[in-house]
Amino acid sequence: MTDVVWLIPALPLAGFLVLLVAGRRLGEPGAGWLATAACGGSFLATLVVYAGLLGEEEHSRSSVTTLFEWMPVGDLQVDVGFLADPLSIAMALFITGVGTLIHLYSIGYMHGDADFPKFFVYLNLFVFSMLLLVLGSNLLVTFVGWEGVGLCSYLLISFWFTDEANASAGKKAFVTNRVGDWGFLLAIFLAFATLGTVDYGELAAGAGELAGVTATAIALLLFLGATGKSAQIPLYIWLPDAMAGPTPVSALIHAATMVTGGVFLMTRVNPILAAGYDWAPDVIAWVGVVTAFVAATIAVAQNDIKKVLAYSTISQLGYMFLAVGVGAYVAAVFHMITHAFFKALLFLGSGSVIHGMGGEQDMRRMGGLRKVMPVTAATFIVGWLAIAGVPPFSGFFSKDEILLYAWGSGGAQGRALWAIGLVTALLTAYYMSRQVFMVFFGEPRWDEPVAASAGAAAADGGEAGDGTAGEAGHAEVRPHESPWQMTVPLVVLAVLSAVGEVINLPFTDDLHFLERWLHPVVGANEAHIDVATGTKWALAVGAAVLALVGILVAAAVYLRRRVRAVEPSVLAHAWYYDEAITRFAGGPGTRFFEAVAWFDAHVVDGAVNGVAALVRTGGRRLRAVQSGFVRSYALGISAGVVVLLGYFIARLYV
Amino acid sequence: MMVALEVTPAWYLVLGALIFSIGAYGLMVRRNPLVMFMCVELMLNAVTLTFVTFSRMLRDTGGQSIVVFVLVVAAAEVVVGLAIIVALLRKRPHATADDVALLEG
Numbered sequence: 001m002t003d004v005v006w007l008i009p010a011l012p013l014a015g016f017l018v019l020l021v022a023g024r025r026l027g028e029p030g031a032g033w034l035a036t037a038a039c040g041g042s043f044l045a046t047l048v049v050y051a052g053l054l055g056e057e058e059h060s061r062s063s064v065t066t067l068f069e070w071m072p073v074g075d076l077q078v079d080v081g082f083l084a085d086p087l088s089i090a091m092a093l094f095i096t097g098v099g100t101l102i103h104l105y106s107i108g109y110m111h112g113d114a115d116f117p118k119f120f121v122y123l124n125l126f127v128f129s130m131l132l133l134v135l136g137s138n139l140l141v142t143f144v145g146w147e148g149v150g151l152c153s154y155l156l157i158s159f160w161f162t163d164e165a166n167a168s169a170g171k172k173a174f175v176t177n178r179v180g181d182w183g184f185l186l187a188i189f190l191a192f193a194t195l196g197t198v199d200y201g202e203l204a205a206g207a208g209e210l211a212g213v214t215a216t217a218i219a220l221l222l223f224l225g226a227t228g229k230s231a232q233i234p235l236y237i238w239l240p241d242a243m244a245g246p247t248p249v250s251a252l253i254h255a256a257t258m259v260t261g262g263v264f265l266m267t268r269v270n271p272i273l274a275a276g277y278d279w280a281p282d283v284i285a286w287v288g289v290v291t292a293f294v295a296a297t298i299a300v301a302q303n304d305i306k307k308v309l310a311y312s313t314i315s316q317l318g319y320m321f322l323a324v325g326v327g328a329y330v331a332a333v334f335h336m337i338t339h340a341f342f343k344a345l346l347f348l349g350s351g352s353v354i355h356g357m358g359g360e361q362d363m364r365r366m367g368g369l370r371k372v373m374p375v376t377a378a379t380f381i382v383g384w385l386a387i388a389g390v391p392p393f394s395g396f397f398s399k400d401e402i403l404l405y406a407w408g409s410g411g412a413q414g415r416a417l418w419a420i421g422l423v424t425a426l427l428t429a430y431y432m433s434r435q436v437f438m439v440f441f442g443e444p445r446w447d448e449p450v451a452a453s454a455g456a457a458a459a460d461g462g463e464a465g466d467g468t469a470g471e472a473g474h475a476e477v478r479p480h481e482s483p484w485q486m487t488v489p490l491v492v493l494a495v496l497s498a499v500g501e502v503i504n505l506p507f508t509d510d511l512h513f514l515e516r517w518l519h520p521v522v523g524a525n526e527a528h529i530d531v532a533t534g535t536k537w538a539l540a541v542g543a544a545v546l547a548l549v550g551i552l553v554a555a556a557v558y559l560r561r562r563v564r565a566v567e568p569s570v571l572a573h574a575w576y577y578d579e580a581i582t583r584f585a586g587g588p589g590t591r592f593f594e595a596v597a598w599f600d601a602h603v604v605d606g607a608v609n610g611v612a613a614l615v616r617t618g619g620r621r622l623r624a625v626q627s628g629f630v631r632s633y634a635l636g637i638s639a640g641v642v643v644l645l646g647y648f649i650a651r652l653y654v
Numbered sequence: 655m656m657v658a659l660e661v662t663p664a665w666y667l668v669l670g671a672l673i674f675s676i677g678a679y680g681l682m683v684r685r686n687p688l689v690m691f692m693c694v695e696l697m698l699n700a701v702t703l704t705f706v707t708f709s710r711m712l713r714d715t716g717g718q719s720i721v722v723f724v725l726v727v728a729a730a731e732v733v734v735g736l737a738i739i740v741a742l743l744r745k746r747p748h749a750t751a752d753d754v755a756l757l758e759g
Contacts, residue, residue: 021665066727236706355669622759623759624759625759626757626758626759627755627759628755628756628757628758629751629755630682630751630752630754630755631682631685631690631751631752634678634681634682635682636681638678
């Protein structure tokens with residue numbers, strides 16, 4: 001049954017093509033339903049393939065379906081093929097599953113938008129590209145999907161492109177990702193140059209023969225690509241701005257699926273990572289944990305409801321890279337899946353709030369919404385408990401697994417990674433509670449003027465640029481619950497967030513479903529930790545207590561107002577990282593690139609134009625020879641004959 | 655008593671060279687297109703004479719067969735060349751070769 005794997009990306013592609021041609025005619029809501037059906041059909045096809053794989057023996061759970069030969073060039077053999085194995089199907093399951101829910105949600109969210117059909121055109125194209133990314137049987141097909149999702153991300157961030165800010169946010173995302181893609185491309189070249197193949201199966205088989213330095217270079221270049229796509233330090237800056245897009249886009253692309261592409265990639269090439277130097281995974285782990293911590297601190301001081309979630313996403317992705325770095329691939333995928341559930345839920349919930357508030361995104365102008373939006377509030381709270389790491393919700397288990405592996409990786413480094421991860425968990429619980437309390441609890445503030453509510457939320461973060469949609473002052477905001485197309489996905493995702501941990505419960509080995517499922521792909525390079533059961537319990541309880549502490553502190557600050565909120569402007573400004581980049585790019589950076597441009601214009605172009613000028617001058621001189629006088633030609637020919645004869649005669653005697 | 659001069663192949667070669675030189679000289683100094691054309695013909699025939707001589711000297715019929723080719727090509731060439739010259743002189747009766755120098759670089 002695995003040979004229907006081609007159907008998984010084909011359905012969204014078909015949906016995309018049909019909508020491209022007939023989208024306008026289908027209109028609203030027909031276009032949305034068609035797109036949802038395409039994505040849902042893809043989910044069903046994934047289930048069929050999943051069942052097919054389940055029926056196989058564990059070691060043969062991997063099949064490549066080659067569609068056609070793409071590039072048979074010399075030594076380079078690239079096929080367009082789909083690899084159905086536990087990792088790709090696990091990814092495809094939650095991509096199509098969560099994707100379908102978000103499609104459904106979008107029908108409600110995009111209601112009344114002039115470009116309603118166009119939105120679903122992009123959405124289906126995105127799902128197709130994402131499936132290409134995870135199902136591709138070699139690096140190049142993955143790269144095509146990688147670029148495809150980047151394109152869709154750009155198109156959807158700038159969906160309301162008439163607003164200058166949205167358009168430039170899209171450009172920022174695109175350009176930042178180019179930096180990462182450069183690394184990805186170099187890695188592909190390097191893999192081909194050294195191993196002569198870009199096929200995943202052959203890469204895994206040949207990784208052992210690679211020199212340590214080459215394997216490290218390939219792995220770290222791929223990781224550079226991953227930092228771009230998955231918004232890690234130093235390339236995370238595009239993700240907060242990407243919130244300019246419609247909220248379903250933020251949920252689907254910038255939380256659940258696309259941004260996990262980097263984690264997927266590192267998991268996919270785990271044999272290469274294992275063949276590299278020992279410090280290569282450490283680099284990944286440190287980048288991940290530092291990103292997790294920094295992003296969490298920034299999230300503490302954001303006032304835009306979506307910006308909090310954006311920084312939270314960066315932070316959670318950091319956890320996943322921490323897991324990859326310490327060799328806990330299963331935990332990385334586990335957290336990826338649970339994160340897809342609860343972060344999609346939180347984004348969709350925030351979208352529901354924004355929808356109900358008529359476009360308002362500033363949390364200082366919300367409050368008390370649980371009374372008017374009961375379903376949204378209830379589901380959002382489930383998502384909050386999941387991400388905050390409160391047992392028994394899913395986030396607790398997946399995050400705890402990562403922290404456990406960080407602890408178990410041993411040495412001072414393992415302890416340091418674990419400690420930073422734990423502090424990040426505390427911050428996560430704190431900033432998410434802050435958000436929930438500001439939005440759903442307390443007094444309603446939506447009819448107050450902005451100035452008064454700014455005082456209520458303590459220090460004005462100086463986020464003047466945010467919440468532009470709301471600054472106009474909605475005197476007549478009447479928050480209301482969203483239509484069923486929006487609440488049904490919320491409820492489904494809330495259930496998944498609450499019980500998602502059942503795919504990999506830690507208590508007994510029988511319950512490690514995900515670990516056994518992924519074993520054929522990552523088993524060989526998965527870290528084996530040796531931590532006593534008692535220690536495991538202590539770590540888990542400690543993490544849970546810390547989560548509760550975070551929530552209680554947030555409650556004291558934002559609910560009871562016992563303590564003044566601490567929201568330093570350095571955090572509200574995201575450590576001035578963006579400003580620093582702007583200053584660098586505007587000053588020395590611009591000068592450097594102007595110098596490069598000068599070099600290009602004068603030296604490179606000079607060489608090219610010089611050759612052309614030389615030919616032109618020579619040609620002008622040579623033209624004079626072609627006088628048109630037949631007799632002078634005859635003279636020339638005669639002279640030539642004489643010279644030739646002279647040469648031959650001379651050769652005869654010399 | 656007359657010394658019977660033996661006619662050696664060298665005589666033919668010298669004759670061919672002479673005719674060729676006359677033709678080449680005429681081609682360079684005369685301006686009348688018709689005369690220039692005749693000079694070209696002289697050169698052509700000098701070459702064929704040389705070919706035949708060498709063919710005889712070397713006992714190789716290759717040279718003679720080339721002469722047949724040259725004759726055929728020369729016949730075709732004369733037709734085209736004369737047609738051009740006649741057409742030219744009809745239009746401008748006193749034209750010289752230097753007057754038709756439009757094809758210049």
